[in-house]
Amino acid sequence: AQKVTQAQTEISVVEKEDVTLDCVYETRDTTYYLFWYKQPPSGELVFLIRRNSFDEQNEISGRYSWNFQKSTSSFNFTITASQVVDSAVYFCALSENTDKLIFGTGTRLQVFP
Amino acid sequence: GAVVSQHPSWVICKSGTSVKIECRSLDFQATTMFWYRQFPKQSLMLMATSNEGSKATYEQGVEKDKFLINHASLTLSTLTVTSAHPEDSSFYICSATSQRTSGSNEQFFGPGTRLTVL
Numbered sequence: 001a002q003k004v005t006q007a008q009t010e011i012s013v014v015e016k017e018d019v020t021l022d023c024v025y026e027t028r029d030t031t032y033y034l035f036w037y038k039q040p041p042s043g044e045l046v047f048l049i050r051r052n053s054f055d056e057q058n059e060i061s062g063r064y065s066w067n068f069q070k071s072t073s074s075f076n077f078t079i080t081a082s083q084v085v086d087s088a089v090y091f092c093a094l095s096e097n098t099d100k101l102i103f104g105t106g107t108r109l110q111v112f113p
Numbered sequence: 114g115a116v117v118s119q120h121p122s123w124v125i126c127k128s129g130t131s132v133k134i135e136c137r138s139l140d141f142q143a144t145t146m147f148w149y150r151q152f153p154k155q156s157l158m159l160m161a162t163s164n165e166g167s168k169a170t171y172e173q174g175v176e177k178d179k180f181l182i183n184h185a186s187l188t189l190s191t192l193t194v195t196s197a198h199p200e201d202s203s204f205y206i207c208s209a210t211s212q213r214t215s216g217s218n219e220q221f222f223g224p225g226t227r228l229t230v231l
């Protein structure tokens with residue numbers, strides 16, 4: 001069965017701190033996709049990254065970076081030098097051989113000035 | 114590209130009435146559209162998957178007679194909440210996959226519709 005676990009329900013940091021959001025997934029498939037989305041207070045989901053199961057390279061995009069480790073079934077997301085605008089709920093999601101997305105429970109990040 | 118719109122963005126209705134929510138892919142043809150429901154401070158839960166011209170596939174526990182989905186064209190899907198009750202109050206989000214990105218499992222999300230049933 002497929003499952004996504006985001007153990008951190010809420011994280012609070014002060015601006016400029018680095019913060020890592022954890023994501024652990026379960027799947028029996030060898031081919032799958034992992035995603036991260038940001039949901040600001042407005043509610044609209046913002047796509048951040050898609051990673052397929054055959055690409056374990058870490059990725060950096062500005063202040064965002066992702067660490068994909070198949071050995072631990074984890075796909076963690078780090079924000080460097082956090083800013084108030086980063087405050088949102090962040091969802092990790094998994095998709096197997098269909099287009100269905102299974103979302104984690106989300107991590108609410110609050111960045112204080 | 115790959116913009117999905119929803120209408121209305123919010124709606125308030127009386128208990129017992131029906132509400133229709135539209136989901137449109139504005140600049141692409143959507144092979145598949147999905148409907149999600151999100152209760153406050155919870156995650157997105159998939160309600161149903163629909164393909165143009167065929168019946169929607171509902172997830173376990175979702176009443177298909179209560180949540181009617183029509184996918185009449187490659188750019189439009191509608192969700193009708195029939196005989197809405199206060200417990201149906203939620204944030205409804207649609208998404209779509211594009212033929213262009215077929216196989217990547219990427220979904221493009223609409224901005225969501227907030228339904229409040231009094």
